[in-house]
Amino acid sequence: MNYTRNLRYCRRQFINVYNNSFSTSVIKSQSVQQVAQPKRICIVGAGPAGFYAAQYLLKQLSDCSVDIVEKLPVPFGLVRFGVAPDHPEVKNVINTFTKTAENPRLRFFGNVTLGTYVTLQELRERYHAVLLTYGADQDRELELHNEQQAHVISARKFVAWYNGLPGAEQLQPDLSGRDVTIVGQGNVAVDVARMLLSPIDNLKVTDTTEYALEALANSKVERVHLVGRRGPLQAAFTIKELREMLKLPQVETRWRAEDFTGVDAQLDKLQRPRKRLTELMLKSLGEQSSRQSGDVSKQFLPIFLRAPKAIVEREMEFAITELQENSAVATSATEKLPADLILRSIGYKSSCADAGINFDARRGQVCNEQGRVLQDKETKQTAPGLYVAGWLGTGPTGVILTTMNGAFAVAKTICNDIAANAFDTTSLKPGFDPSNKPIVTWEGWQRIDKHETEAGKAKGKPREKIVSIPEMLRIAGV
CATH class of the missing domain: 3.50.50.60 (FAD/NAD(P)-binding domain)
Incomplete structure (x- = not known):
């Protein structure tokens, strides 16, 4: 009996020591994660290419944070503004993008125009890597x-x-x-x-x-x-x-x-x-010839x-x-x-949003090699930490699935370059500063989304889109 009691006592002591040790290690691990400098990545453009790239980066890099800056107050790009209204099934991809946006390591900044509101140089100074995905907004x-x-x-x-x-x-x-x-x-x-x-x-x-x-x-x-x-x-x-x-x-x-x-x-x-x-x-x-045309x-x-x-x-x-x-x-x-x-x-073509972008005006796209933006077209030298995906880098080809595969490939290239120390990720980077600026956050977009869906429901529609930017900003609480 004494042997049995001693055995139980020893077992309890062992479990307590193990639990205390495990808890301490978890606390230490969390503490390290809190002070560790994350790899800050900025994506310019909240369309399919931007969201797919963000999805891949957040999954593959546990120590990264991703900010998406978007010219309009609302996200989703061509999924919202290009897909035909009678193709609602294609727009279901928005559900996937929303899950990505709700990741605590992602921030959305709407109503931010590259080239006027913020320059590419400023973004490169504030982030370890910048990915351009702002799409094609011009016509051939x-x-x-x-x-x-x-x-x-x-x-x-x-x-x-x-x-x-x-x-x-x-x-x-x-x-x-x-x-x-x-x-x-x-x-x-x-x-x-x-x-x-x-x-x-x-x-x-x-x-x-x-x-x-x-x-x-x-x-x-x-x-x-x-x-x-x-x-x-x-x-x-x-x-x-x-x-x-x-x-x-x-x-x-x-x-x-x-x-x-x-x-x-x-x-x-x-x-x-x-x-x-x-x-x-x-x-x-x-x-x-045999159809009835009455x-x-x-x-x-x-x-x-x-x-x-x-x-x-x-x-x-x-x-x-x-x-x-x-x-x-x-x-x-x-x-x-x-x-x-x-x-x-x-066909569509892209425009050059910022003077700092190496842009091919004839082809209407950013000069790049497999998603890495070229610093010099002649030598094929790339700009460290600067990337492009989507139609801005490939031209307007393919469907959303094509864009997804392309965005994943460029995001993988970013991960590979980080692993190979192709550019510095150890220095402290502040990221985008939204204070005292008319920024639409993800919560602001959710208010716009709720307003549109409620207005649409009253008319038997999925949503009634707001087309006025001042009205979007008002509803978003900006």
Whole structure:
């Protein structure tokens, strides 16, 4: 009995000593973590590239803190202002971004403009590393005479108009004519065509802005021409986008049979995604002669092998092209299409937000090698601790998944460079100082978000976006 009691006593003493020792080690560990200098990283731009990079960095670097600075008072970039309102499932990625933003090692600073409110040099002095992800905010142009006329606008601006980008509400596109000609055949172009042709009741339950809903409800547009330089085998839209167009109620899709000459003979040579898309186009072409058109009030008109040549009064002239080694070569033959409104959808490009950025104005992107910003283009020397991701570094290519993979890759490069001591991370860095400045924090965004969702709920919509920056700041409590 005494042996048993002594054994129990010894066991209790051992457990107490172990627990006390463990508790002490935890306290010491926490104390060290509290005084240890974190690796401070600043991300400029709160779009998909910025949030995906932040997600990766916070997961891989337990001793880092991440600040996201954003020009607008609200986050999410093209997910909020570029994704079509009738594609709410694509916007679900916001839930992932929100989880990242709620990490205690991340801070959000909205209403901060790089180049005016804070310079790149100031950020580099305050952080160990800076990652530029502020996206593409300009358009590529056709470079045609009369392109600056009021009835010629970019698809980017049109998308921003119906998505509520602050300032875009002033666009006021003229939808009083019957014919809209869209130059370009990417998914953005198809999104715009779908918005113009969709029944207004379909759009009323989306987060399309109220002023855009009113304009679209009164629209006289009946035909949308979607014009591309190359042929059906080079169409840039995806099968999902085409399926949606083919299913639009009271809208007839009309293909030109001559555009598909010899296409069916190429099917077996195509990779699966391209083959499925081409088969869907051929199927729709084959069925169009037997379709009932009694309840059709609008038309979607994809046209291939046409290159923009001139803009004239309510018309657009195109050069008929021929494919030579996958490139469109203009012939002497031309065709004119009616165009009460012309929407240019031939790509985005980025702008240089700060004079300190090594920027390629011709390509519209930051000079970089695999995400590392170049200090000198000739020697390929990189600027230590300065990186770029997203469209700002690659050009406007791919979808959100492409952006995610690219952002992860650049974030991994940052982690590798830190591990290799490619730049100093031991010095004390203060990070961004938000005191006495009109900054929108994450809590401020949550107030804006709550206000928008409540306003939308009253109208049967997911949200009613605020388009006035002063109003955003007021609601955020700035």
